[in-house]
Amino acid sequence: MMHPRQRNTQYTQERHRRSISTSLLLVISLLLLDIRSHGVSAAASLHKSSRKQSETQSSPRIVRGGSLVQSQNRRQLQQRPRGTSANGRRKLQDMSTALSNGYGGAGGITMDQVIPSMRPQATPITPEDTPPGFTPMPVPLPPVVPPTVAVPPPTPDNRVITFLAGNLNVMEGDLVLSQGLTSRIIAISGQPIQYTATGGLAFSAIDFHSWPDGAACFPDNRPNNPDGWIYVSNQEDEPGGVGAITFDANGNIVDYRMLLTGTTYNCNGGKTPWGSWISAEEDFDNYQGRPWQVDPYGVRAPVPINMGLAGGSYEAFAYDARNLLVPRFYLTEDDVFGALERFTPLAADWNNPWDILLGPGVNEWLLLIPTPGDPSTGTYTWTTDLPTARSNAGLNYPESEGIDVSNGTLFFVCKGIRMLFTLDLDGNTYTRQSTDSGLFEGEPDIIRTILSDEPDGEAMLYFTEDNGRRAGIHARNSAGELFTIVEGFYSPETTGLALSPNGKFLYFCFQEDGYCFAISRTDGLSFRAKTLNVKTHGTEVSTSRSSSGQHKKKKKRH
Template sequence: MRYHLGNRNFLKSLLAAAITIALASFRAFYLVRGAWSPHAQQKSPRYKGIVSRQLLETTPDDNANANTTLTSRQLRKGITPNNAQDTYTNSSSDSNDNEREYTAVARETLTINTFTNFQPPSDASFGLNTLDNGLFLADGITARIVAISGHKVPYHTDGGTFSTTPFHARPDGATIVPDPRPSNPGGYIYVSNSEVPHHNGGVGALTFTAQGQILDYRRVLTGSTMNCNGGKTWFGAWISCEEDFDEENGNCWQVDPTGVRVPPAQPITLGSDGGVFEAFAYDIRNPSKPRFYITEDTSWGPLRRFTPDAPDFNKPWEVLLGPGQTEYLLLNPADGTFFWTTDKNVAGQNARAFYPNSEGIDVSGNMLFFVSKVRHTVFELDLDAATYVQKSTLGGLFEGQPDILRNLLDDNNGDNTLLLFTEDGGDRAGIHARDSDGNFYVLCESNLFQPETTGIAITPDGTRIYFAYQNDGILYELRRNDNQSFRVAALNLKTHPAEMTDAERRKRHRRYS
């Protein structure tokens, strides 16, 4: 059957109109969905699901007439008018310090998720009755914004000075180490990964005084790729792991948080054959034979163990850089035992079958814990007996698993009573905790930001907790109003949802380029 469409010019015009409409629709979809280039970190990022924000450092008097104060009720409902400005106060622990403000300018219509049925958990010891800087907080806790991705970090000085380098994008795994420099007695350094692809990632370091005042921010590793998690060493180094899904050729970097050493970062021997690395842990109960471990977030990535040939603890910064033997984990589910092999291919097949996509890892005494997100399982390896057990994480990492908590809290953390952890997904992303009996607590939650919290770390005295909302690039500090210790510990066992395949994750990461 034929249809008469008139002359050829009419057909060309119709085709051109269709193409124009299609391009306009694609552009509209692209702007709503959001895209972000790591090559323009100082520009406002756009992320799927939240508004694009341009964050400006101002004084309290700047733009005074433009600010729109949002009520608690508006924030609970996720309501912000077009072009409204949310003012976040960055307060010093010293009441005499000047207050500075970050002003968040909403440039588009907000599409923030809301708490449709928000209620503080009835079984929590704390109620979320306080709203501060965009967070719902347990009673007795105060929050401040420390840094925002793409913007210079304000120092706590009378001159109103800022860092030379903007705070890094997509903050991920982090830790706190004591500042070893005599010029900053009692100070500490918050070390944070930047999970950005195509050699635009790295590590940033924030230096604080003992009172929590910001002295310095600098990049201590640049040019790396998808720095995801890692782990700290006993001598003060941060091991930053590259989760390179595109090239599958990531390294693990030994980073000096002070940035003083030359060079400040070096790739370690463990993982030098390349991979999609996630987290790091160590066992130095036997100083003559220390063991170091990394996980790999692929379906075929075996857990790796490195034993240095001739470790010299008088030169700790060299222990992970020299020669040694790398072995790979083999699980034997038939009798609940495990052993190590130098055959990477065999171990990869074993990982695919029994513990694919390993993420968080931690060591407590003779017990090694690691998580397979695909299997929704936490594995507990007895390093001395070479036996293991596995338990489901479908109800949450520590749901119904108080024995894990007792091992970690009672045996390794002295008088700490709460174990902190973060969870991805949903409208209640924040900082949660469980005690040694498995009881659940909530320190803070938010519905204003995308649902992945990262970089949880605790100061040596336990009085401050730091964490970030990764996609929004906002780093928070939590404190108790009475300035006492939280009496908490953190565990490097974070896991992500496993809905995506490896190929889908590669596609997602390429979207950030």
């Protein structure tokens, strides 16, 4: 069999051996130019070349009729310009027919039968086949077409990420979730809780409590539940209390019980550094509410702490324990004149931390001093004069709700004016930012900081929502941009926001309907891990809402 380049050599030798007319020489020259310009030098010897390729290629690539490659090749053959010899055109027509019929023995025609000169040949041209001074015609290779389907980027340890926060395109029941999330209902108020660890064969002896509100997760340190955790949840009702759902290491439910009963409207709260839960009573009726310290494991009896001693409608709790000798504890109050309280114990005995909040200390309240002409910034100080602090709160930060502390920064939200305040605990400055953005149109309520476990990751501040069009869970990144994690068509208030210790389950509730959900990432990664990206509402820095003279004391919806 003659290689395509040997065919060129034959044409050259024939031209020297035979005397042919000028017109015939012109036809041959045009034929050579046509073949070179289109890179299809195999057209004149297609079948012989195919036989040799079959012998030299042990595993030929199979191309079946109708494929993208065949379509492209057929188009090239059909568009070949006139001027090719009759024999060449007949062979090209045979090849086009073969492509259309999709045959070629048992499995179709091979790539080498279609375009033998479009890929490197297994048999090189030998020196004796080439006349002196002849330069073989270069054979072009097909271009490499990049893939058109986007592939999720792997992490350094080859994890494939599917979570795109803020891209609400997953519908599950009455929830709309961000891309890469899934959900399940774990509890419904007024119904026993199904113990999924038993395959659903067992249920709790008591019903899940009504009006679930503030919540947190604690590692279960009991030996019979290694790597499990406890989801502690307030009951904002009359009577109130605190319930606890226990999960095993796989997120299956193994137990439910009440840890605190006989209280009133247990709203939000917070964790202590030593692993107890502070449950705050929001008593709008009598303003006799107190914050209670609760043991998540039920070993110690609940007890009120030395904060909120005046009684009130208390909301949320946080701490700054970077300095173990002088730890600070913070408490918000959901009232038009509710001043943010700071408690500094006189002595912090870390050998018996349960008593740190039960002993004596200094109770102070926050005073904000806005920058003249720019209420979005300012300075702050603390005072022991509660009446003065209450007046200041009514002017600058009424109806305080969620609070959290992370790396020397204190965050708290005011639902009436829909503002997020950020205090530098190592200095005396603060900023405020509107929470009105995109789908987050309700009042900010509970906030939780979720730290990243990636070296280049950032902390996200998560919010629940009250009185929104469709209540959901929203978040804010370090750039101040807001985005939505999930929305639902249930009651207009989301509560119970908490992250499991392993970071893989995010819990929240729709308070009035009493549905408690667990959401997780379909890629199996932690919420502290990286995401594909974040689809934000945009950066909001509005400070146009006035805080004075627009708020009235209101009752809860009970």
